[in-house]
Amino acid sequence: MNEKYTVIDLFSGAGGLSQGFVQAGYKLLAGIDFDDAALQTYAHNIKGAKALKEDLFNEEVAIRNIEKAISNNEVDVIIAGPPCQGFSLTGSRDINDSRNKLYVAVVHAVQHFRPKAFMIENVPGMATLYKGAVKQQIINTFEDMGYAVTVTDSPLLAADYGVPQFRKRMFFVGYRKNLGYDYFKFPEPLLDAEHYIGTADAISDLPSLVDELGSEIMDYINEPQSDYQKLMRIDSDVIFNHVGTNHTKEVKWVISQVPEGGNHKDLPPGVGESRKFNEAWTRYHSKRPSKTIDTGHRNHFHYKWNRVPTVRENARLQSFPDRFKFLGTKTQQNKQVGNAVPPLLAQAVGLKMKEHLDSIKKVSKEVANEEVKQY
Template sequence: MMIKKPTVIDLFCGAGGLSLGFKHAGYDVLCGVDNDEPSLDTYEYNLDCLGLNEDLYDEKNAIKDIENQINNAEVDVIIAGPPCQGFSLTGCRNLDDTRNKLYLAVVHAVEYFKPKAFLIENVPGIATLYKGKVKEQILNSFEELGYATSVTKKPLLATDYGVPQNRRRMFFVGFRKDLNYGYFKFPKPILDSENYITCAEAISDLPSLEDTLGENISNYTKKPESNYQKKMRENSELLYNHVATNHTDEVKWVISQVPEGGNHKDLPKGVGDSRKFNEAWTRYHSKKPSKTIDTGHRNHFHYKYNRVPTVRENARLQSFPDTFVFLGTKTQQNRQVGNAVPPLLAQNLAEAMKKHLVFGKKSEKIKTTIQSTLD
């Protein structure tokens, strides 16, 4: 039975959504690796662990640097969210796109450190792109390294795991075959559609900013209005990153004509013609989870107010606690939030992986005996 906290390194860590989820699940996060300095600033500030600026295109040197920086510590788990632009349905979808090959940096890191397990997160399009060739290539790469690798049969939906956002993502999880853990089973949903966390349950307590742009550090003006808000506000005395965008009067006029839950299709003829794509002029619905948070923050709007959500509101919709402070410019902060894995989704996966690391193929009797040590 594993006694010590399992150790983790996070590749393509961004601001640290995956790392935060694993940390909350009881892992010891050794370091995060990325080449975006503002994201690493946010990562180190909040995770209280090392953020390494490394170019994972140059994986051989990067892996050596990682090993030196963690003082040759044993790595139990490697987690990673390689850039998804090449795989994404909105990207160029080119199999030869170098961004599509960045998962090989994860493969080589797994080959070098030989962790007990790994996890890779990516967009849904990776499963079907080029008739499944990309997915098959990823699975084969890790199977050849001696890992029993599982992939989600369909994208996991973040709302199923307590996140107030309809975000879908694919996950690959592998465990070393020689350690006899067997194949991993992904965690079952903890919520059904009748009990999803809604936008209002996530952000209704935050100041409206109707008459002000707000400040990067401010005070709460309301008490929590839902259990989710109470959870997000634990140990937080001040409100960070809640600053409104200074829209033009014309933009606010267009937004004002979009009904709750509506989009550009609901606008009068000739209004908002500058944006006509699927997600354009989308207003959230207070009684539903949000759409997928993106990095551009220009297409989605508050369910009640005529503005885009603030960084803090989007962070709430991603399940980042209010104690998690985003650094850099507002554009950089929005990118960090949009690129992140929702911490609550990551935590559910991390907890399931932790149990698998302990139980593997062991008997139900052993499970019953030591279950309490994992709760």
């Protein structure tokens, strides 16, 4: 029962899903993506896994190369976070439209490797696309392939699982029917709204950068001030990626007038006129989780200091441990953090999937033993 299930991660990016599954006790065989900087980050952090640059639009070649790279190891679980781009609906049981290439890559990988289970993550909008028909199409496709598929009734909220961020994601989880699996049940929330982790509990111990811009490697100068900070610091002796942004005096002046938890609507008339969209000039609230971390860094600001969060601060808000180092330029690092699935959210789903796999394995073993006795 202590065996580690093997996993490949399609559209892995820097490795948010993979990191969560490592924390849940899985063995990652490979992460597959087409972004060089993200793959460098993946290779640096997900030890023992291959970081493979493959064009998943050309899934036949990609699958062949993946199989070669993992040395024909059995794949127990496939996880994937394909972008929702250009999705078309051609029929209730036909996902193989050429415009759906990114999802087709996952379908073909599951067809080829026949894992015990798979998990697909995506944005909440996928659930209502074409009035829910796309969601049903995905379910039908995998059901027809012999998998019992469960979809989140409503998107999972990262804050419910210990992530200091209001980020919602939907998940599809499937188990191979011929192994006797029942339908999967998603993990219950670990926290309620009164106990969500706020941004101060997430990042208050990191250097303020008021008198400096920081650097790619810094020493801790403060003791951890919350249980969450203690968790993020495990196995870490230094702070990576804590580099500030050199704002103009005007930008700092505008930020200074945004109250904690406020945005552009709270600015005086005539101030900050260049940005007036929904997320513009948003200052985090110290006692509440952050807004969804995006791939840029221009619109959200530290709850206390008059600057955008650093890559490390955003990584903390995404629940990446401090030992997880992001490589590439600062722009590439921000993109990697923003595109990632929060590891603690992935861990919660991964643990529940592992529990399901273990229970089925136990039942299968008991049935086999009974058959032997009868014989």
